[in-house]
Each structure stands twice: as structure tokens, then as C-alpha cells.
Amino acid sequence: MQKLCAALLAAASCASVAHAQAGPPAPITQAGPIYSLDQAVVAAGGSAPSTSAATAAIEAARAGRTVAGLRPNPVFQGQIENITGSGPYRGVRAAETTVGFAIPIELGGKRSARVGVANAQLSRAEIQAAIIAADVRLQVTQLYVEAVAAERRVTTARDQARIAGDALRAASVRVQAGRASPLEQQRADVARINAEANVERQLRLSDAARANLARRIGQPIDGRLDETLLDRLPDAAAYGPAAPVRTVGTLALAAADADFSIADAGVRLARANRVPDINVGPALRRLEATNDTAAVFTVSIPIPVFNNGRAAIAQATAQRTQADALRRVTALDIEQAITDAQAQAANAATTARAASGPALAAAQEAARIARIGYREGKFGQLELLDAERTLAETRVAAIDALANYQNARAQVERLTAPAPVGGNQ
Template sequence: MPGPGLVHERPVPRREAGATPLIRVARRLAMGLTIKEILMHDHDSGTAPGGVRSKRRGADSAPRLRLLIPGRKETRLALMATSSVLLLAACATPPDLPPGPERRPAGPEAGVSFTAPPLDDEAAGTAFPVLPAPAGKLTLRTALAQALAGNPDLAAFSYESRAAEARTIQAGVPPAPALGLDSQDFGGKGERRGFESAQTSLSLSQTVELGEKRAKRVRAARLDESLAAWDYEAKRLDTLLETTRAFVGLLASQRRLSLARESLALDRKTADIVRERVRAGRVSPLEEKRAGVAVATATLFLERSRRDLQSARQRLAALWGASAAQFDEAIGDLDALVFPPSLDRLMELAVENPDLARWTTEIESRTARLSVERSKEIPDPTFSAGVRRYGNDGSTAFLAGVSLPIPVAGINQGNVLEAQQRLAKGYAERRAAEARVAVEVRQGFERLASAYDEVMALRRDILPAATAAFDGAAEGYRQGKFPLIDVLDAERSLSDANGRLIDAEAGFQVARAELERLIGQPLPTPRQPAPQRPGE
């Protein structure tokens, strides 16, 4: 009965005809057998570890077993070699790094954005949330929250943030150890004929990264993760801007539909007056036809306004991924005017713009990438330790080694130069972004101020004058003082003035939203009568 340490429960193939000793050992390792178990099996069957019959069949088993199993001294050497490899591999573990720059929220907070959950291969494509469609009366805040939670493009950016986190995890993975198995001194002539004198070696090697390569990779990946957060924030503000534009457009379409109904009612009222005057013989029947043309034109305008309203509803609902609008109407006030602060104050607030604020992290990221490329110029040693069996006498010995790549001058020079150029490009791109944002803020301020001036002029001067002109022309026509053409012209002017007021108020609200996108936050509302232009 075999003693302790010689018993194994896993079966070992007895017949492996046509396989070399190296292949036989590899097969048994793949089955999960240890080197000791392979040696024990070959000892019991009278073969070498590769499966070659040993010539010393009549020898005592105990001395042969001592040749296969290392003694205490050899075991200590093996433990020392293995410990050395593990300690050197531990040197490659990077120190704890401070967390990368956190994502700073910017812009109006109007609900919780969609956050991509951790996915597996089967869950991919099924994690997109299905949100209840808003019903009844829709406010701007509800529309913004719905878009942040359900916008498909914004959800895609959220998954990119998850991907950046995964790249950070991968950057911290150290080099994997390698298991080597080789056989030599076989298939020759004389004593080297066949596999009887072959030497079979099994070794474990570990590459140790020097120059803080792993720590620098992790830092660069964390900065890229922060950049992905900034890109997500920029897309979030873009979604808020698009939703605000669509909502304002819907409010304007509702107002235009109401204006079209009012215009049609006025034209029909005028047509009734003309019809009475024609029947009384006071005006020519030609004027009745003119009034009919005005009614038909107003009817077409009403139908077009209805179609435009449906398009505006669909456009808004599409921003949260809905195929149809389920709400009844949008509730909002186009008349509200919010005065912006001074241009200098807006320039100060523009630093919160993610398109501009991200460049601080971008420069840090490119600097980290340059550090990564420079660290690659430091060669990484590979340490190995293992065991070798000599087929001629069945003895076993340990082996250890170290290899070091020869650093050729400029071996990574191209990548270092590329990283340097990208860093220089980053500084230039940041200056360009600062200039672009400054111009956009100034232009946005001018658009807002112009829209404000137009709204005030229409409310204060143009619309009251157009209303008075129409009332006077209509009353004069009843009294026979003015022809019908004057009434129709006055009515057209009044309708145009009302339409311009709707467009100007909508333009003001859109300009306000665009300026908020540029400064990355809601506009402050200082107490001042009107926007102050430079030099005023």
C-alpha cells in the first residue's frame, strides 16, 4: 500500500502512443495534475516523466523516489526562489493614487440623468429605461427631467463613461505570470538518440514593471475617465438646450395657432360686414369677393399652424425617446423676460462651460500619457524559477534566471515625440477654445439684448399702433369713410405684428437658453431695466 503523499485520485492516461514526452507532460498538466503527481505516476509505471521507460527497472524504489522528490534543502531553495519571484512581482503594485478630478455638475438641475448600469453580454441592449410618457399639461421642468432621463443620445454617453471606468480597471492589471514547459537533448545521435536522455523543464516566469509604469497607466486612465465625465456633462447641457428650444418652439406654435384662429375670426367678421354692405347696395360686390379671399387665406394659415403644432409636439417628445406625444398641451410663459448681468460677469461665469473647463483635465491627461510613454523606455526584467528533470539518470534540479531587454537608443522615441506634440497641441486647442467661448458669449449676449429690444419695441410701439390702425380702419369702413382695402391692410399689419411678437419672445427665450449653455448655469437676474451693452 502506498504511503502518504503517493496517493492521487485523478486518473492518468496509461496509453499515449505516438506522443512525445513533452506533449505527454503538457496533457497531464492540462488535466490538473501537479508535477509531483506526474513524477509519482511515472515512477510507479517505470517511465520517465515524459513517458519513456526507465532503464533502472530493478533498482530499489526508495532511492529512485528520493531522486524525484526534492529533499528539505532543495525544498528550502524552491521556496526561496518562489518567494523572490513573488516579492519582485509585488514591487510592481502601484501605490494608492488620489482620485481623479470629479465630475462637476453644471447647468440647471432638472431631474436625474440616465446612468448606465453594469452590463453583461446578455443584458446589453435591454437596459435602456422605459419611462412613463408625460400626460396632461406639460411644463418646462417636466420636459427637461423627462429628456435627461430618457434621451437616447445622452444614454449612449453614459455608457461611454462606464467604458472609461472599465479602461481604468484594465490599466491597473499587472503582467500575468507565464508557465513554460520545454524539452531538449532528444532526437539526436548516440546517447542523445530518442528521449531517454532528454531534459524536461517546467518554469514559472514573471515580468516586473519598473519606472512606475502601472501607476502611470492608472493615472492616465483615471484622467480619461474624468474627460468622459466632462463630455457627458457637455452632452447633458446640450440635451437641456435642445429640449428648451423644442419646448419654446411648441409654446410659440400654440400661440401661432391661437393667433391664426383670431385672424380667421376677424376676417369672417369683416366678411359679414362687407356682405351686409353689399346687400344694402352701399359697396361693390367685388369687395365681398376680396373679403372671401381673406377668409380663405386665413383658413389656410390656420391649417398650416395646426400641422406646425403637431410637428412641434413630435419634435419635443422625440427628445425623450417617445414615438408620439401623449401630453395635452405645453404650459409656459413666453412673455417673461430675464435680464442678463453685464458682459464682464458673463465672461467670468463662462469658465463653468464644460467645453472650456474640460481642457484643464485634458492637459493633465496628455501630460500623463507623455509620462507613460517615457516610462516605456525603462526595460522590464523577467524573473523565472522552475524545476528540470534529467532523463539519463532521472534526477531533478531547480533552475532560476533573469532576463533583461537591451535598451536600444530611441526604442520608444517616436511615441514619446507623438505624446509631446499632442501635449503642445492641447495647449493650443485650449487657447482656441477660450477664444471661441469668449466670442460665443459675446454673440449670445448681443442676441439676447437684440431680442429684448425687439420685444419691448413691439409691445410698446408697434403692436399698439397696429391695433389702433385696425380699429380705426374697421370703424371707418362701417361709416363708409375708408375702403375695404384699408381694413384688410390694417388687419394684415396687426396679424404680422402679433406674429413678430411671438417670434421675438420665442427668440429671447432661446437666446437665454443658449447663453445659459455657454456659461454652464442658469442666468443670474440682477435688478436692471435692460441688458447693458459695452460702451453704453
């Protein structure tokens, strides 16, 4: 054990040199061009059912705006008087027939108020489409990162299986030369078997991750994934003192603002609906008794006795108050979420930078020294196995740390995604 400690100390002293030489494991060799993350996002956006639903919602909102701007239809009216009575009014001899139209005239700005509500609903639908697009990008990014990490775990597992095979051959040579007990060869064989089984497990997980990504984007993946995605880390200086979080312009706050705009437009519509409309229209009346024709002009005004619109205004006002409160709550929640996500991304970057840098370099150097020492008889097999296990765990930890950073960065981008710019007024 003292020899192993000496090897680890030597590895630590050589870590800076080894880090310059050590890099990520070689990617899995596959034919075809690189299938990038952006290509996957575009493919997923075109095939996602949620995207189709968002597009249909925008079309419905546009149609609703058209409907809101339409004027009321005129009403055809027909009336027959003085029929089936008594005396001279028996039968239809004295019938008076009136035919005309009634044209509703909206007062109080109802039409413009309806259009205002429809415009606010259209803006909300467009923001919701942007939210869905951002969610799709986040989901595809997470699946893509997992697929890349799974392939890198396969590469690491194959490398460890190769190292275990080399260790088995070295143990066999030592046993045949009488320098070691046959137990060492058995231990090395067990390590090789476990390493090969781990390769099979990692291959299945990699195939599953790739299949999940292909299923999400709605098409098979042609070519290799971008292995360099995991290694894109920010500079250490990029994470200094935390800057004030600004939620203005983010999708979440824009959605809350749009909900408030809808509620505010609803108050204006409720107030406009309090003003009674009038129906006016010309008509012609035919007098059966004299066979003469006369013009008639009708005017009708509803009397707001039972429903004067106050309850509707109270309801709309309460809904606007609720939307305003929810908007303030959303602003606080999104600030907290962005702050937490930025801290997680910064911590993930620090962990990834250490795990894939000095820690990995030290583990590689320790394993290299342990292999040399074992072949030369300076270290025992237990020290070698411990160093190899530490290297394997450090490699996997580095892959996990890199994947965690990419996922954290994607989450920050999702929370700070800008709302679409444009108006529908």
C-alpha cells in the same frame, strides 16, 4: 389714406393704455395638465441614443481604469533539453526537463502611469456625457419653444379668421344698405378665405412641431404645453454694460482641459515605458540520467537596442503640445461665442419686448379704430384691410421675437453650462 394716418396717430397716443389691457392671444384649449419644458428635457435625456452612448463610454472608461491597474500575468515555462541527439543523448534517455514560472516585474512606474491615463480618459468621458446632456437640453428647448410658438400662431390665425369673418359680415351689411359697392364684399370674402386657409397651414405646422417634440423625447405629449414660456422676458435693466466673459468652468473649456490631461498623462506613460522590465522566476529541473531534481532561477532583461522609447516620448510630447494649443484656441473661441450669444440674447430681448409691447398695442389700437370707423362709414375698406394686415403681421412678428429670445437664452445657457465637479483620482 389721411383718415388711416389719423387713426394710426390716435392709436399711438393710446398705445400705453392699450398695452396694459393687451396680452398674448389666448392659448389653444387642450385637456390635461401642463407638460413643462423640464419634463420634456428629463424624458429626452432618458431616451436619447446619445445619452446611452455617453453612459456606455463612461462604463468603458471605468473598465479601462480597472484594466490599467492590473499587474502582468505570470508566464508558465516548460523546457526539455538533451533529446534526439547522438550517442548518449539519443532519444530521451538523457533528457533534462525544466518547469517553472516567469513573473514580470514592471519598473519605472508604468502601472501608475497607465492608471493616470485611464483616470484622465474617465474624466473626459464624464465631461462628454455632460456635454451631451447640455446639447439634449438645448435641442429639446428649441423644439419646445417652436411647438409653443406654433400653437400661438394657430391662435393668432384663428383670431384673424374670426376678425375677417366679422369684416365680411360688416361689408355685407354695408352693401345691402347701399352704402358700399359689392366689390367691398368680395374683397372681404377673399380676406376671409385667405385667413381660413392660413389657419389650416398653421395647424399643420403646429402638429408637425408637436410631433417633432414628441419624437425627440421618445413619448407622446400628454396635456398642454407651457404657453407662458414665451412671455418670460428679463427686465430691461438686466442688460447693462457687458460683463467680462469667464470661460473657466464651462463645458467646452473643461473638455479641452481634459484632452490636455490625457496628453500629459501619455507623456508620463511614454517615459515610464522607456525603463525596461525584468522577468524573474523559479523553476525545477529534472535530470533524466541520474533521476535527480535541481532548482533553477531565471532572470531576463530586454535590451533596448532597436526601440529605446525616445520616439514614443517625442510623439507624446508633440501631442501634449497640440492639446495645449487647442486648449488656448478653445478658450478664445468660447469667449467669442459667449460674447456673441449674450449680445444676440440682449438684442432678441429688446426686440421681443418692443414687438410684444408697444408695437403690438399700437397695432391693436389702430385695428380697433379702423373697425369702428369702417362700421360708421368714416374709413374705407382698404384702410380697414391695411390695419388688419398690419395687426396680423405684428402679432406674428411678436411671436417670432419671443421665440428668438428664448432660443438665444437657451444658447447662452448651453455655452455657459458648468462642467461636472468631481474627481476620479
